[in-house]
Amino acid sequence: MSIANLFQKQSTVFSFEVFPPKRNSPIDTIYKTLDELQDLKPDFISVTYNAGGSGDPAKQPTCEIASIIKEKYGIPPLAHLTCVNSTREEISIVLDELKAKGVEDILALRGDINPDVPPKTDFAHASDLITFIKGQSGFSLSGACYPEGHCECADVVSDIHNLRKKVDAGAKHLISQLFFDNSAFYSFVERARIAGIDVPIEAGIMPVVNKNQIERMVSLCGASLPPKFTKMISRYDGHPEALRDAGIAYAVDQIVDLISNGVDGIHLYTMNNPYVARKISESISSLRTV
Numbered sequence: 502m503s504i505a506n507l508f509q510k511q512s513t514v515f516s517f518e519v520f521p522p523k524r525n526s527p528i529d530t531i532y533k534t535l536d537e538l539q540d541l542k543p544d545f546i547s548v549t550y551n552a553g554g555s556g557d558p559a560k561q562p563t564c565e566i567a568s569i570i571k572e573k574y575g576i577p578p579l580a581h582l583t584c585v586n587s588t589r590e591e592i593s594i595v596l597d598e599l600k601a602k603g604v605e606d607i608l609a610l611r612g613d614i615n616p617d618v619p620p621k622t623d624f625a626h627a628s629d630l631i632t633f634i635k636g637q638s639g640f641s642l643s644g645a646c647y648p649e650g651h652c653e654c655a656d657v658v659s660d661i662h663n664l665r666k667k668v669d670a671g672a673k674h675l676i677s678q679l680f681f682d683n684s685a686f687y688s689f690v691e692r693a694r695i696a697g698i699d700v701p702i703e704a705g706i707m708p709v710v711n712k713n714q715i716e717r718m719v720s721l722c723g724a725s726l727p728p729k730f731t732k733m734i735s736r737y738d739g740h741p742e743a744l745r746d747a748g749i750a751y752a753v754d755q756i757v758d759l760i761s762n763g764v765d766g767i768h769l770y771t772m773n774n775p776y777v778a779r780k781i782s783e784s785i786s787s788l789r790t791v
């Protein structure tokens with residue numbers, strides 16, 4: 502069953518994101534993480550692809566990890582795939598590899614533009630990648646969306662028009678960028694529905710458990726920080742354990758509110774941290790069955 506179809510089966514889909522080990526780290530480290538995540542029973546696990554855009558797109562272990570998630574752990578995998586640094590031929594090689602490994606769900610992305618790596622010209626937007634993959638059978642496609650607008654887009658209205666192009670091209674499911682203010686997500690979903698975007702939209706939740714992570718995340722994605730969040734950060738700054746526990750509680754609070762408001766799904770950015778994923782999953786496990 503494709504990931505998009507999971508949303509017809511259950512009221513709230515609950516999924517995880519993991520990333521491949523950093524360069525020079527052995528691939529096995531991700532398997533240790535997956536060993537610890539598997540019994541939390543996510544509906545699917547997504548694996549990032551060349552995040553930051555600095556690696557060689559031809560040498561990404563995403564496909565291998567996605568295949569292990571499916572074969573060893575019996576969990577549906579969602580393989581991220583970016584196109585900004587690839588030609589059509591290079592993308593075709595990755596698609597052949599995914600097909601050979603039985604990985605059918607792809608999160609089709611443009612990718613982060615690295616200022617040191619000039620983009621290639623075959624694909625300008627994620628919608629171009631979706632159109633290209635749609636031309637080959639056997640894949641089901643998802644896309645990314647941005648509750649507070651994508652950082653390069655002039656305004657949220659144009660961003661929604663562009664998102665509609667992505668869905669019209671063939672994205673059957675969307676996963677949102679992280680956000681800390683649920684009202685921004687609700688307004689976004691309302692705009693998307695008005696624009697005729699009717700596919701399931703999963704809310705991307707990032708538990709913030711240390712201060713460096715906040716600074717990095719905010720500079721990368723520009724998520725707005727509500728006063729409740731900034732007060733929490735300053736109150737527990739310098740107390741790592743307290744900040745971690747407060748960050749977990751904040752994420753749980755966001756998730757409870759989202760599920761109560763009928764969100765299609767929760768996509769937890771685990772940051773490869775099984776402890777945090779476990780605490781959150783256990784706190785909301787009974788909510789998933791209602």
Ligand code: FAD
Nearest residue numbers: 549550552581610611612613626627645651654663676678
């Ligand atoms: P697009 O949909 O192409 O949008 C990029 C910009 O172009 C937006 O401003 C949009 O409004 C505009 N646009 C889109 N289509 C059109 C059009 N047809 N005409 C005119 N303008 C248009 N990055 C990685 O490198 N690896 C990953 O694994 C990864 N995983 C991610 C997972 C999620 C859930 C999210 C939310 C992001 C992820 N990213 C990842 C980051 C992503 O690659 C960046 O945010 C990137 O800048 C945009 O990617 P996109 O697919 O949303 O691009």
